[in-house]
Amino acid sequence: MDFNTALYTDLYQLAMGQAYFLKGKHGTEATFDYFYRKTPFNSGYVLFCGLEEALDWLEKVSFSREDLDYLSEQGFDSGFIEYLADFKFTGTVKSVAEGEIVFPFAPIITVTGPVVECQIVETYLLNCLNFQSLIATKASRIRYISGEDKALAEFGLRRAQGYAGLQASRASFIGGFDTTSNVLAGKTFQIPITGTMAHAYIQSYDDELTAFRDFAETHPDNCVLLVDTYNTLNSGIPNAITVAREMEKKGKKLIGIRLDSGDLAYLSKAARKMLDDAGLSYVKIAASNQLDEHVIRSLKEQRAAIDIFGVGTNLVVGHENAALDGVYKLCSFEDKPRIKISENLRKMNFPGQKQVYRYFNGNGKCIADAITLEGLEAPDGMAHPFEPHKRMPLNPALAEPLLQEVMREGKRLSPVRSVRDIAAAAVKNLGRLPEEHKRFDFPHVYKVGLSSEIEQMRNHLKSEKLGESGT
Amino acid sequence: MDFNTALYTDLYQLAMGQAYFLKGKHGTEATFDYFYRKTPFNSGYVLFCGLEEALDWLEKVSFSREDLDYLSEQGFDSGFIEYLADFKFTGTVKSVAEGEIVFPFAPIITVTGPVVECQIVETYLLNCLNFQSLIATKASRIRYISGEDKALAEFGLRRAQGYAGLQASRASFIGGFDTTSNVLAGKTFQIPITGTMAHAYIQSYDDELTAFRDFAETHPDNCVLLVDTYNTLNSGIPNAITVAREMEKKGKKLIGIRLDSGDLAYLSKAARKMLDDAGLSYVKIAASNQLDEHVIRSLKEQRAAIDIFGVGTNLVVGHENAALDGVYKLCSFEDKPRIKISENLRKMNFPGQKQVYRYFNGNGKCIADAITLEGLEAPDGMAHPFEPHKRMPLNPALAEPLLQEVMREGKRLSPVRSVRDIAAAAVKNLGRLPEEHKRFDFPHVYKVGLSSEIEQMRNHLKSEKLGESGT
Structure with missing residues (x-):
């Protein structure tokens, strides 16, 4: 077109x-x-x-x-x-x-x-x-409330308004986001792209641990594991810890885990403790799930242990004014x-x-x-x-x-x-x-x-x- | 792109x-x-x-x-x-x-x-x-509340989310709109296009009547006059009536007038009476200004004398969900x-x-x-x-x-x-x-x-x- x-x-x-x-x-x-x-x-x-x-x-x-x-x-x-x-x-x-x-x-x-x-x-x-x-205005507000020490990842393309997804990624970066998931925007505007994995990837395996292991093996330098497919605290995080330790033996480091459902304040603090107790204080915690400046403000107030906020729909469509x-x-x-x-x-x-x-x-x-x-x-x-x-x-x-x-x-x-x-x-x-x-x-x-x-x-x-x- | x-x-x-x-x-x-x-x-x-x-x-x-x-x-x-x-x-x-x-x-x-x-x-x-x-869902709701006898014109491109404006016009038509102002959408999808004039056109003249006359002369078969640049009831409609009568002498008919500000229920009824009293009952009344299904519902309840609803922003961005x-x-x-x-x-x-x-x-x-x-x-x-x-x-x-x-x-x-x-x-x-x-x-x-x-x-x-x- x-x-x-x-x-x-x-x-x-x-x-x-x-x-x-x-x-x-x-x-x-x-x-x-x-x-x-x-x-x-x-x-x-x-x-x-x-x-x-x-x-x-x-x-x-x-x-x-x-x-x-x-x-x-x-x-x-x-x-x-x-x-x-x-x-x-x-x-x-x-x-x-x-x-x-x-x-x-x-x-x-x-x-x-x-x-x-x-x-x-x-x-x-x-x-x-x-x-x-x-x-850009929406993105700048999210940056303002998140603080300079947080990483902000935009990944709204799937809910963006059609072709506007390309422009939304550009404007989000100008407004203060660090990265986009939108590969075409990355190429077109030379902005950093980031991405992890979807639940579908985990589900395609009979068990979560093997899925994590295979992903870590094929992405040794940029591995972020999605931990909420079955049960975040009882399955996802323990399996991520197992894989992080296996990576260490190969001289590699797990970059992070991602929480995508549930009470993000509670789960992030629990996850931080589990990771720290396992000697994995370098593993970052990313969170997503209908975030916007108001939810992030609340998470900050609750001192959620989140390092990376992933923001999609509400940012790229400029909710609620649009x-x-x-x-x-x-x-x-x-x-x-x-x-x-x-x-x-x-x-x-x-x-x-x-x-x-x-x-x-x-x-x-x-x-x-x-x-x-x-x-x-x-x-x-x-x-x-x-x-x-x-x-x-x-x-x-x-x-x-x-x-x-x-x-x-x-x-x-x-x-x-x-x-x-x-x-x-x-x-x-x-x-x-x-x-x-x-x-x-x-x-x-x-x-x-x-x-x-x-x-x-x-x-x-x-x-x-x-x-x-x-x- | x-x-x-x-x-x-x-x-x-x-x-x-x-x-x-x-x-x-x-x-x-x-x-x-x-x-x-x-x-x-x-x-x-x-x-x-x-x-x-x-x-x-x-x-x-x-x-x-x-x-x-x-x-x-x-x-x-x-x-x-x-x-x-x-x-x-x-x-x-x-x-x-x-x-x-x-x-x-x-x-x-x-x-x-x-x-x-x-x-x-x-x-x-x-x-x-x-x-x-x-x-398309938003458009279908606007059609539902407007009724089958009203014409619905989509003209949201200026406030649409960037390139998504093209897709928005297509979806609006599928949802029940009759026309779009978006010329590229008209060409791409073979849907009817309509448009009138902006305030700028009227302002570019020293007086409204000459602006109307020139527009009627250059658009003898599809003339819709915007009547609210200076004063709807005291200037815009009287001038439109003058031009409609001049058009009749040339065997042409004024298609309509457009209201774009003020109390649309009140103004449309007053305009209808002025046009009817002037023997111009065939001249249609179009209305615009931040319309959506809720405003149209209210206008219908007030029996506003509006034949054509022009809907822009709220439709094409899918407000308020987006x-x-x-x-x-x-x-x-x-x-x-x-x-x-x-x-x-x-x-x-x-x-x-x-x-x-x-x-x-x-x-x-x-x-x-x-x-x-x-x-x-x-x-x-x-x-x-x-x-x-x-x-x-x-x-x-x-x-x-x-x-x-x-x-x-x-x-x-x-x-x-x-x-x-x-x-x-x-x-x-x-x-x-x-x-x-x-x-x-x-x-x-x-x-x-x-x-x-x-x-x-x-x-x-x-x-x-x-x-x-x-x-």
Whole structure:
């Protein structure tokens, strides 16, 4: 399946494209902002993820002859189809760096180019960035609650949403996981892969001990034994201890055992004691079975003796939100700022081409983001975006612009960043976020505000539009 | 991205494969069952979906030279890699038909073949079938509550989980949706595509009326106008009425208007009255904005004047479960039935190669599924799988076997079924399910049971294994 086709879009993008084309407006320059409104998982932040893949797609996207024939069958105008035959994305993209933390309502990406191009690429950008940011955020929360000393293994492919399993493994690694079970993701993104064995392997033998022995013999350097097929404490762990001792005689070491059912806190402590008593304190304990950040938090509170958490379904589908509400809104057309009116101030967009500045305190921790118009310096104060009486002074000397040009005329401006680099950046960026925004219970709301210039522009356009529509 | 690679699997499948291979057991015949344990969405059933894609993958799957090089770098045994160079799936698949309704614990697919092949394909089968069945089930519930007279449009691609958007559109159509916004899905699966316009299109104009006029002019035969950019009742609908009248003068008809914010029940009724008063009773009203089966149920109760429901995010990610818990369990190896022991009877599998019979009443409605051993006739009674004292007599004269051979020696036995055929079959199959299993509140639990032969086999193996493990 080739996903580099521009057909991976919503029909209405092409319908609008035809309207622009037939009216001769398809080349008019437009700017769209990508941002989200609500953090998932009751998180205090979102970890931005998916940019490299999005840029890759933007560089490659086109319509094949077969695609155009299909659009012709669907009744599209022949002149418009001819135009699409040479379709490429030729616009400019400014973006927050992948692996950076981002907050509600502040633009994360801005896309500027001929309006038809900007519309056609909208659907894929949202699809790619919403999903990967969702999963990276979930992964970062699991890392946060697990602590740096635990190993985190992602193995959600079997319950991932179809082909999204590939992207989920990438985003999980960027969010802080150490390994994936997904072999294709390992190859595609050069991330470490790990895996043990299934119950089926044990069941295929008449007895568990022989199954363990054969596995150890055929995997002398990376043997992890699944101990709960028949009875964890009475069969699985004693047999694993037997095999670990046999391995020692050959100069090898059993890497670990895996618990996959039952009370993981109780079983892990019992297993630790049995292993330690047998002189096998080096054997690690891995645990799995519907884990997520909440279960891991509980296991940590109970001082479960678990070294490796294996997390699947809940991570890779981003349970319980399963979607990030990112949107892509027109903010400028033909050099004029544009706005959508709503009774709900939160549903109105911020007009005009913009920049976002992030402010730090003297300790290097980020404290606020201010949205202003492009080309302006970092403001020395900002207003709450929806409660304008709330204002906050800012120190421009400690501000950094977040949106950087990453693509010009449809070409990347920098080499592709490796997934490992992005993951390392994420660690650094999360380290600059104060603890109160990372905590699970009622995280402190990070401050995002508007410069006076953008506030005035919004108020002006709002009055103008409301005047026109007669209310 | 090529997903037809056998690398789209969990590493442990290959780790177990190497153990089997080095012990000379890789060719040993095994049978695995695919089934699920818990219905999502508090539904009374699951609509089985994804089989055609799974069979397609099984026919095509292989390792490329590049894949093998990657495995070699990962430390796999060179003999095993040589074996994988010729890897193909050569097994037999028996399956319930795609578009059939299925219930917890009854096998939906059985896969028989050399154990290494069965293991390597496990991950993809689960990934594909779990996700598509989840979405088809969600779609069927939305269809059920909407009624047959409403049009249902799926447009979730922007919030779908990455590449899974393609599969989500397919499954939504099979579950009862009429159209998708996803152009690639339309082309790939020959399903109808629909789309209107975004707020951005309206905002790109200085005024809404000109935007509407231009769209109507460039889409004379399929014009649906989005009316909430500025003010639905004071601007959007009056402008749409103006344009509808102008279209009439050219012999054209406005297809519809779309509401995308505000109180959809109130606005739709007000819009209906305004359109009717203007002599435009043929203009349909579409509504969208975070719809799902629960919101639609409420809108129906309020008698909202909505003809077309547009459903996105909540459908395509299968909110709020986001995953179906389908599993793939070894039930036979080297002609011997196999079992996994658990303190929880629900976590034990049913051993042996099996068939499932579905029983109907005199009105053609299905009333129970009985699991028995392959080769046996439909039983005349069954026991509850986990509460053996509960028994139920059955009439074998009204039973049909559900598992049919669909693939032998790695080749399909029938031509590919079209998505439309499967969707039509789903309508028929859902029609045979009594209403009490389809209702939203406390659906009646459909009865799935065991024949005496399989019950005895389970009890025998359980005693044997518990004896061995010393408990």
